[in-house]
Amino acid sequence: MALHRRALSLNPYFRRLTQRSRQKRTIVTGRDRLFRVSEEVQDALATGKPVVALETTIYTHGYPYPENVALSSRLESLVRVNGGVPATIGILGGKALVGMGADELINLVSAAGHKNTWKISRRDLGFIGGLGLRGHTLNGGTTIAGTMVLAHLAGIKVFATGGLGGVHRGAENSMDISADLTELGRTPVTVISSGCKSFLDIPRTLEYLETQGVGVGTFADGRQGDVDFPAFFSRDSGVRSPKTILDEADAAAIIYAQSVLGVNSGLLFANPVPEHSAMFREEIDFIITEAVSEAEQKGIGGSANTPYILKRIRELSNGGSVKANTALVEANVIRGTKVAVELAKLEKRDGATPQREDSGKLFIPQSSSSSSARESTSTPSTESQSAQPVDVLVAGALASDTMCDHQPFHVTAQSTSPVPHTSNPSSISQSPGGVGRNVAVAAHLAGAKVVLASAVADDLAGSSLLDHVTKCGLQTTAIRQLPTVDGARTAQYVAINDTNKDLVVAMADMSIFARPELEAPGYWTAKMEQSKPRWVVVDANWSPSILSSVFSAAKAHGALVAFEPVSIAKAARLFHKDNHFVTSAKVVPDHVVSLASPNHLELSALYNAARDAMMFESAEWWSVIDRLGLSGAGSQERLVSVAGRELVEQGIPQQCIQLLPFIPNLVTKLGRRGCLLTCLLRHGDERLSRPENAPYVLSRNFSGDSDLGGLYMRLIPPFMEVEQDHIVSVNGVGDTVLGVAIAGLARGRTLEEVLPIAQEAAVLTLKSSEAVSPHVRDIQDRLNRLR
Numbered sequence: 001m002a003l004h005r006r007a008l009s010l011n012p013y014f015r016r017l018t019q020r021s022r023q024k025r026t027i028v029t030g031r032d033r034l035f036r037v038s039e040e041v042q043d044a045l046a047t048g049k050p051v052v053a054l055e056t057t058i059y060t061h062g063y064p065y066p067e068n069v070a071l072s073s074r075l076e077s078l079v080r081v082n083g084g085v086p087a088t089i090g091i092l093g094g095k096a097l098v099g100m101g102a103d104e105l106i107n108l109v110s111a112a113g114h115k116n117t118w119k120i121s122r123r124d125l126g127f128i129g130g131l132g133l134r135g136h137t138l139n140g141g142t143t144i145a146g147t148m149v150l151a152h153l154a155g156i157k158v159f160a161t162g163g164l165g166g167v168h169r170g171a172e173n174s175m176d177i178s179a180d181l182t183e184l185g186r187t188p189v190t191v192i193s194s195g196c197k198s199f200l201d202i203p204r205t206l207e208y209l210e211t212q213g214v215g216v217g218t219f220a221d222g223r224q225g226d227v228d229f230p231a232f233f234s235r236d237s238g239v240r241s242p243k244t245i246l247d248e249a250d251a252a253a254i255i256y257a258q259s260v261l262g263v264n265s266g267l268l269f270a271n272p273v274p275e276h277s278a279m280f281r282e283e284i285d286f287i288i289t290e291a292v293s294e295a296e297q298k299g300i301g302g303s304a305n306t307p308y309i310l311k312r313i314r315e316l317s318n319g320g321s322v323k324a325n326t327a328l329v330e331a332n333v334i335r336g337t338k339v340a341v342e343l344a345k346l347e348k349r350d351g352a353t354p355q356r357e358d359s360g361k362l363f364i365p366q367s368s369s370s371s372s373a374r375e376s377t378s379t380p381s382t383e384s385q386s387a388q389p390v391d392v393l394v395a396g397a398l399a400s401d402t403m404c405d406h407q408p409f410h411v412t413a414q415s416t417s418p419v420p421h422t423s424n425p426s427s428i429s430q431s432p433g434g435v436g437r438n439v440a441v442a443a444h445l446a447g448a449k450v451v452l453a454s455a456v457a458d459d460l461a462g463s464s465l466l467d468h469v470t471k472c473g474l475q476t477t478a479i480r481q482l483p484t485v486d487g488a489r490t491a492q493y494v495a496i497n498d499t500n501k502d503l504v505v506a507m508a509d510m511s512i513f514a515r516p517e518l519e520a521p522g523y524w525t526a527k528m529e530q531s532k533p534r535w536v537v538v539d540a541n542w543s544p545s546i547l548s549s550v551f552s553a554a555k556a557h558g559a560l561v562a563f564e565p566v567s568i569a570k571a572a573r574l575f576h577k578d579n580h581f582v583t584s585a586k587v588v589p590d591h592v593v594s595l596a597s598p599n600h601l602e603l604s605a606l607y608n609a610a611r612d613a614m615m616f617e618s619a620e621w622w623s624v625i626d627r628l629g630l631s632g633a634g635s636q637e638r639l640v641s642v643a644g645r646e647l648v649e650q651g652i653p654q655q656c657i658q659l660l661p662f663i664p665n666l667v668t669k670l671g672r673r674g675c676l677l678t679c680l681l682r683h684g685d686e687r688l689s690r691p692e693n694a695p696y697v698l699s700r701n702f703s704g705d706s707d708l709g710g711l712y713m714r715l716i717p718p719f720m721e722v723e724q725d726h727i728v729s730v731n732g733v734g735d736t737v738l739g740v741a742i743a744g745l746a747r748g749r750t751l752e753e754v755l756p757i758a759q760e761a762a763v764l765t766l767k768s769s770e771a772v773s774p775h776v777r778d779i780q781d782r783l784n785r786l787r
Contacts, residue, residue, distance in 0.1 A: 032612070034129040037154045038099030042568040044085040045155050046601040048348050049503060050340035052079050053098075053151035053159040053189070056090035058329065059109040060117050060141030061307050062162075068109040071326070073102075075333050079160075080505070083417050083498055084337040087156055089147045091120055091140030094132010098154040111139050120146040121179045144191060145183035148266065152187050157255060158343065159191050160336025162329045163232045164268065166196035166205030168305065176301060177208065184266035185212025190255050192336040194328040195230035195237065195270040199288040199309050202229060202239050209268065210242070215254070217243035218270040219335065227272075233313075233324045234281040235272040245269060248335065252342035262646075271335045277327030279317070287316045341502065389532035391448040391746035395524075395550050396436015396539035396564070397513060398454035398469070398479065399491035400461040401771075403429050406498050417498045426496075431771070432468045433493055435539040435566050438732045438771045441472055442739025442761065443537075445776040447783060448746050451531045453478035453524075455512050461490040478527050480518070488512055491541075514543035524553035533559050534746050537738065540566040544576035551579070551592045560745075562595040563663070564738055565602040572609035587620045587661035588680060589707055595665040595745075597738045600652050603668050607655040615662060624661035624680075628699045628711050638698055642713045643676055652676065653713060660711070665751065667741070669734055674717040674759065677751055683709040714752065719759040732771030733762045740776065740783075749786050757782045 037045075044051050054075055059068035072088065079086035088100045090108050097104060111117040118128055120140035128138050142150065144161055151159050165178025178200075184191065195218075196205050206229065209216055218227050218241035227244050231237035245251050251269055258267060272278075291312035295301075300308045313321045405427045408415040418424035440452040452474050456462030458481045469476050482488035491513065495506045517523075528536075536554040538547065538561060554561050565571030573579060574593070598606055610616060636648065643653045647670075656666045656678035664680040687693040688700065688709050700710040740761040744754030757779055764773040 032608070033095065033133065035096045035150070035153065036098065038087075038097070038101070039569045040085060041087045041099035041154065041156075042601065042605075046568050046599065047503075048344055050084040050337065050344040051087050051156050051158070052084045052333070052337050052340050053147055053156045054079070054086055054088045054333070055142050055144060055147040055159070055161050056088060056100075056105075056108060057119055057141035057143045057146075058162055059105075060090075060112045060139075061119050062310065062325075063112075065110055065112050068112055069106060071329075072105050072109060075329065077420070078330060078333045079337045081417060081420060082334055082337040083341045083502060083504060087151070087154070089142050089150050091118070091128055091138070091142065094129055094136065094138050096125065096129065096150050098150055098156070108139050108141070112141075114139075117141065119143060122146060122149050122183060123179070125149065143180065144193075145179040148180075148183045148187045148189045148191070151189050157188070157190060157259065158336055158340040159189050160333045161191060161193050162325060162332065164191065164193045164196040164205075165306065166200035166202070167208050168200055176305070181205065181208050181212060181214075184209065184214045184268060186264065187266050188259065188264050190251075190267040190269060190339070192269045192271055192332050192339065194232050194273050194332060197232050197306065197310075199292055199313070202231060202237050206239065206242065213265045215243070215258070215265075215267045216270070217241065217245040217251075217254070217268075219245050219247075219251075219272065221272050230270050230272040231281065231284075232328070233273060233279040233284045233321055235275065235278050236281060238281075241270065248338040248342045251339045252346050255339070255343055256346050269335075269339070271328075271332050273324055273328035274331050277324050279321070279324050284313075284317070284321075287313055287321075290316060345500070345502070389449075389534075390451050391533065392440070392443050392450045392535045392537060392742055393453055393478070393527065393531050393533035393559070394436050394440040394443070394450060394537045394539075395453045395527075395542070396439060396537065397434035397491055397510060397541040397566075398432070398437045398452065398456060398465055399434035399493050399508075399510070400465060401431050401433035402492065402494045403431070404494070404496045405429075406496070406504075408499070411499065416500065417504055418496060432465055433732075433771055434491060435541060435564055435735055436537075437465075437469070438735035439537050439539070439564060439739040439742070440474055441772045442732075442736045442776055443743040443746075444472065444474055444739075445772065445774070445780075446740045446743035446761070447780040448743035451475045451478050451533070453527050455480045455482060455488075455515065455518060457482050457484050457488040457490040457512065459484050459490055461492065465490065478531065482512065482515060482517065488515065510541050513541045513546065519543075519545045519549055521549045521552050524549050525556065528553050528557035528559065532557070535560050535562060535742050537562045537564065537742055539564040540570035540573050542573075544573045544578035547573055547576075548579045555592055560594045561592055562597070562738065562742055563593045564735070565596065565598045565606065568601050568605045571598060571602040571605040574606060575609040575613040575615060577613065587618075587624050588664050591662055591664060593663045595667065595751075596659075596663045597667045597669065597734070597741075599669045599671075599734065600650065603652060603655055603659075603666070606663075607658060610659060610662065616658065621661050624708065625657075627701045627703065627706060627708050628657075629701060639713075642696060642698065643715055644673075647673075647676065647715075653678065656713070657711065667737075667751065667755065669737065672718060674715060675737075675755060676713070676715050677755065678711075678713045679751070681709045681712050682707050685709055687712060716752070716755045716759070719756060719763050733765050736765040736772050736776060737762050739772070740779065744783050744786070747783060747786075749783065753786050754783065 059072055063071055076086040087098050089098050090100055092104055092108055116138050118124060118140040120142045122145050128140050131138055147159060165180035168176035218229055220227055227241055228236040229239050229241040291309045294312060295305055295308055406418045407425050407427050409425055436454055440450050444450045456465050466476050489509060491510050493508045496504045498504050536559045538550050563574060639648045639653045647653055660680050666678045668676040681688055696712055696714040698711045698713055701708045737758045740758040741754050761776045761779050764775045
């Protein structure tokens with residue numbers, strides 16, 4: 001059967017990921033050259049932190065240089081002070097940036113007024129991106145419409161800005177209607193603004209938004225009963241708001257409900273300008289009438305109309321409009337951040353937030369397939385046992401965690417977050433941490449014999465961590481102490497939380513896991529020979545070069561390898577060019593990594609890294625995909641029936657299938673939805689013949705020309721929903737799942753058998769103040785009772 005014909009017959013969602021012809025390749029790889037989400041924003045979205053989108057037209061077409069630089073810094077600071085992560089969005093050199101760095105922002109706003117700095121709406125994105133690919137250096141400030149498009153592509157739900165565009169006066173003749181309104185009708189992003197600009201036709205703007213299906217509400221801001229829709233510079237417009245919103249918690253609940261229901265239109269939440277900065281309605285109405293009249297007399301319309309009118313209003317009001325404009329933008333950013341914080345809490349409570357920290361018989365390398373499973377107990381290990389075989393060697397991070405919980409002397413609504421640039425009263429606690437340490441402890445408590453291979457410095461923190469590992473019953477002989485005189489520092493993670501224990505900022509020093517003395521393949525070969533593990537769990541805190549050495553040693557020993565991606569940025573290290581052993585390896589059955597446990601954002605990072613490393617271009621990869629025999633007829637509906645339409649529309653099952661030739665078992669963590677198990681089955685796997693498993697077998701290989709028997713996919717529901725009041729900490733939940741699952745696999749159990757138990761252990765950790773709950777030990781009997 002022709003491989004390319006089969007790929008072309010697949011459903012459109014899978015086709016976007018699998019078509020690898022020379023013509024399609026340019027389209028797929030081109031997006032990375034046109035669109036980038038900063039690492040900070042990616043991390044925030046992956047871990048459920050509140051993210052607020054900020055536009056840039058206000059800087060490029062609203063404020064002059066260098067006032068726009070000061071304003072951009074001020075607005076980002078307001079987001080951070082109020083507990084959020086700013087995602088300033090703009091176009092630099094033709095590339096859309098979501099989350100701009102300081103240098104990038106300065107480069108953009110310093111070009112305000114230049115002919116090569118465009119005002120970017122939806123219609124302009126293709127033009128400026130395409131011309132950028134052709135070598136034209138073009139920058140752009142994104143309008144509300146342009147910002148909404150890019151924010152939605154990145155997964156951001158809340159966007160704070162100044163004033164919305166709308167229906168212009170006389171639009172019945174000019175048809176001058178802002179693209180902001182149509183964008184709200186088709187893009188599920190919530191815009192928080194001071195209504196629409198007051199020189200527009202406000203009643204017709206609200207009518208148009210209603211036609212577009214956009215929910216509109218105005219914050220009561222301390223007022224009782226119904227309120228007016230604001231008129232930008234003034235708090236009242238004389239037009240009643242369609243809805244009144246009491247506070248940020250109500251606003252967040254509305255956003256959450258709209259998202260859960262799958263309503264694909266935006267929301268407009270109007271926030272009136274602060275009273276102390278508002279202009280009198282009669283005064284501003286007179287100024288606006290004169291400015292609009294001048295624009296009409298001079299024939300200034302289209303995209304030039306709004307900047308001209310705002311300029312004349314500023315001049316006619318002797319700068320009064322600038323003061324009001326600045327105040328309302330700042331108030332909107334503060335209000336928007338508080339809404340995003342409440343939304344993050346709501347999603348976390350209901351399990352909608354992916355957790356960063358964090359199967360049948362496995363399709364395993366032939367060199368290990370004949371090994372028999374070993375039963376184990378939780379007898380504490382000692383250093384004298386270092387030469388005895390273990391079930392699991394965990395090669396990963398061991399770190400000292402410092403948690404700083406803000407505790408102001410007088411708690412008020414304004415004091416929930418620490419104040420920057422000064423000392424803050426807090427409750428500070430320290431505890432052992434690190435992804436590798438968490439996975440090792442979870443596997444040990446679940447009954448596996450475990451050794452932790454890591455590195456610390458010969459400092460106080462390192463000595464304390466070694467003592468902790470010993471007390472946990474784990475071996476320390478595989479933990480290397482490096483001298484501080486050579487610049488080594490024990491890994492540390494410092495988190496600063498607000499009064500609700502929500503993260504404000506975190507700092508991590510993991511430089512020890514890139515030390516050159518840990519790169520030698522012989523070093524890791526010795527670790528394998530000493531412990532003789534069945535499984536090797538590797539977390540992505542190591543540098544790509546060290547990862548390559550660990551994988552090489554594990555493969556040579558014949559151990560099965562599990563990979564924990566840790567974060568979006570670090571997940572890509574699996575297919576980094578310096579990780580030679582993985583990028584040069586063949587597909588199943590000669591693969592290196594047998595199992596990976598990403599959340600859905602880390603899954604996308606793995607997919608993108610593999611694609612960029614040209615891993616999907618080899619004939620060996622195509623050979624595996626071809627043998628899966630995926631038919632075009634009904635393939636999309638088969639995926640939907642197993643994984644659900646939402647996951648299919650997000651491309652999650654499709655990305656899993658793409659990665660299977662390199663990682664034949666994927667457990668994708670989905671928060672409140674449980675986890676998606678995707679794996680390749682060998683010929684003879686009993687699930688290929690059992691009726692109860694038939695719905696989950698998406699394809700079969702009947703040719704018998706390889707070990708590949710079929711493709712299996714199953715959504716494993718969560719063990720239970722945990723009420724927010726019972727959640728103590730989400731730290732280590734994902735690590736607990738992987739540690740318990742590996743402990744079960746080391747016993748010869750199947751992923752389908754152990755994953756429900758692993759999710760039960762995750763619930764115990766959710767309710768514990770420790771990164772891995774000591775009560776995980778209680779699930780040992782559950783694992784022992786498995787057949």
